[in-house]
Amino acid sequence: MHTLESLVSTVAGWVWGPPMLILLVGTGLYLTILLKGMQFRVLPHALKLIFQKELSRNGDISHFAALMTALSATVGIGNIVGVAAAITLGGPGAVFWMWMTGLVGMATKYAEAVLAVKYREQGEYGMRGGPMYYLAKGAGLPWLGWLFALFTACAAFGIGNMTQANAVAGIFEATFQIQPWITGVVLMVLTALVILGGITSIGRFTSVLVPFMIAGYVGSALVVLALHVTEIPQALFSIVYHAWNPIAAGGGFAGATVAAAMRYGLARGVFSNESGLGSAPIAAAAARTDDPVRQALVSMTQTFIDTLIVCSMTALVILTATSWTQGIGAAQLTSTSFGETLGHTGELIVALSIALFAYSTLIGWNYYGEKAIEYLIGPKAIVYYRVVFVTVVLIGATSRLEFVWNFSDLMNGMMAIPNLIGLLLLANVVKQETARYFSRRQPLESPTVAKRG
Numbered sequence: 224m225h226t227l228e229s230l231v232s233t234v235a236g237w238v239w240g241p242p243m244l245i246l247l248v249g250t251g252l253y254l255t256i257l258l259k260g261m262q263f264r265v266l267p268h269a270l271k272l273i274f275q276k277e278l279s280r281n282g283d284i285s286h287f288a289a290l291m292t293a294l295s296a297t298v299g300i301g302n303i304v305g306v307a308a309a310i311t312l313g314g315p316g317a318v319f320w321m322w323m324t325g326l327v328g329m330a331t332k333y334a335e336a337v338l339a340v341k342y343r344e345q346g347e348y349g350m351r352g353g354p355m356y357y358l359a360k361g362a363g364l365p366w367l368g369w370l371f372a373l374f375t376a377c378a379a380f381g382i383g384n385m386t387q388a389n390a391v392a393g394i395f396e397a398t399f400q401i402q403p404w405i406t407g408v409v410l411m412v413l414t415a416l417v418i419l420g421g422i423t424s425i426g427r428f429t430s431v432l433v434p435f436m437i438a439g440y441v442g443s444a445l446v447v448l449a450l451h452v453t454e455i456p457q458a459l460f461s462i463v464y465h466a467w468n469p470i471a472a473g474g475g476f477a478g479a480t481v482a483a484a485m486r487y488g489l490a491r492g493v494f495s496n497e498s499g500l501g502s503a504p505i506a507a508a509a510a511r512t513d514d515p516v517r518q519a520l521v522s523m524t525q526t527f528i529d530t531l532i533v534c535s536m537t538a539l540v541i542l543t544a545t546s547w548t549q550g551i552g553a554a555q556l557t558s559t560s561f562g563e564t565l566g567h568t569g570e571l572i573v574a575l576s577i578a579l580f581a582y583s584t585l586i587g588w589n590y591y592g593e594k595a596i597e598y599l600i601g602p603k604a605i606v607y608y609r610v611v612f613v614t615v616v617l618i619g620a621t622s623r624l625e626f627v628w629n630f631s632d633l634m635n636g637m638m639a640i641p642n643l644i645g646l647l648l649l650a651n652v653v654k655q656e657t658a659r660y661f662s663r664r665q666p667l668e669s670p671t672v673a674k675r676g
Contacts, residue, residue: 235630272286316461338653349509352509381627444536444540589609
């Protein structure tokens with residue numbers, strides 16, 4: 224078993240090495256250039272579309288619900304612990320490179336969603352789409368779509384299930400002295416209540432939970448920053464300056480090179496927003512819409528919210544505090560930084576945020592996994608998949624997961640490879656769809672759109 228763990232860890236490290244990061248960020252940069260920086264030019268329009276609904280009958284859930292489902296899987300412990308890890312290992316400059324993954328990743332996320340909606344199809348349990356469908360139907364590579372689905376189904380049990388349940392159980396045991404098995408049972412029941420109802424139930428639930436948890440966490444961070452407003456300019460300066468200049472060791476901080484800032488910033492940014500992994504377009508394909516671009520614009524805001532808002536709040540709270548220079552580990556750094564200002568209340572806020580973020584990830588990744596299983600085996604397998612997924616939650620909450628973490632990293636990397644191939648092969652399709660949408664005389668309005676309400 225030790226040999227297998229060592230092998231998986233080594234391969235995962237190789238898969239997520241510089242070539243993968245260059246490919247992920249490079250694809251986003253290429254799409255940004257191809258689309259003429261569209262994510263910057265039309266972001267206000269994209270944000271507006273979140274709160275509009277289409278009267279189309281094609282799809283299962285609204286734009287808003289599709290976005291919240293994707294965000295439920297993306298906004299997770301990486302936004303709290305992952306940001307802290309980037310700063311611990313790469314210094315303040317790592318945050319700058321996280322921002323870069325968000326800015327170019329918006330173009331990647333947009334392209335994924337365009338293709339997901341364009342090549343989706345009606346299934347027995349609602350719309351089905353994602354990289355496996357645009358690889359098969361658009362790129363003409365069904366075998367590559369099959370591999371993507373296989374890697375997704377495996378990753379869902381790891382990064383989307385056991386690791387999340389384990390994080391919740393760990394934080395509840397440390398903060399509230401609740402036994403892991405109790406947390407596991409409660410998580411099982413709560414997960415089952417949501418996912419057994421399918422995408423409609425998931426969409427309704429995430430439409431309530433995700434805005435609440437993001438607003439609560441960001442609001443708490445803003446309170447901390449308001450009390451440290453004079454330190455914010457220095458924090459921002461450090462982020463930009465140390466993206467290009469090494470930071471010396473000091474206090475308990477070991478120091479970091481520019482290469483470390485870039486490496487850990489890019490890696491944690493990609494893990495946080497998942498742009499290029501191919502997971503989010505599976506949710507985008509379920510949206511009620513007649514236009515791939517309209518949903519893609521909404522999906523694009525997911526990366527903006529995840530990395531440029533939520534991750535930035537975590538980073539600024541850490542960098543306006545002093546704990547990050549005192550050698551505190553990444554797992555405790557965010558909690559300690561909140562606690563410097565808000566005391567035990569701040570630590571409770573972080574603990575509850577981690578629990579909510581991890582639980583929402585469970586919900587979102589279940590949907591990704593069941594759509595992958597549907598593609599691999601057929602729709603009748605979905606019910607059995609849900610039962611197994613719920614059962615595995617308890618295993619995750621009560622087990623040691625070093626191997627699962629490495630295996631999850633490996634599966635996520637293997638998901639990205641076929642998805643990026645599909646994006647590069649179908650980039651001109653994305654460009655054509657974009658040109659068609661924005662060539663209309665009134666691109667911001669449509670007779671099929673009505674105000675949300």
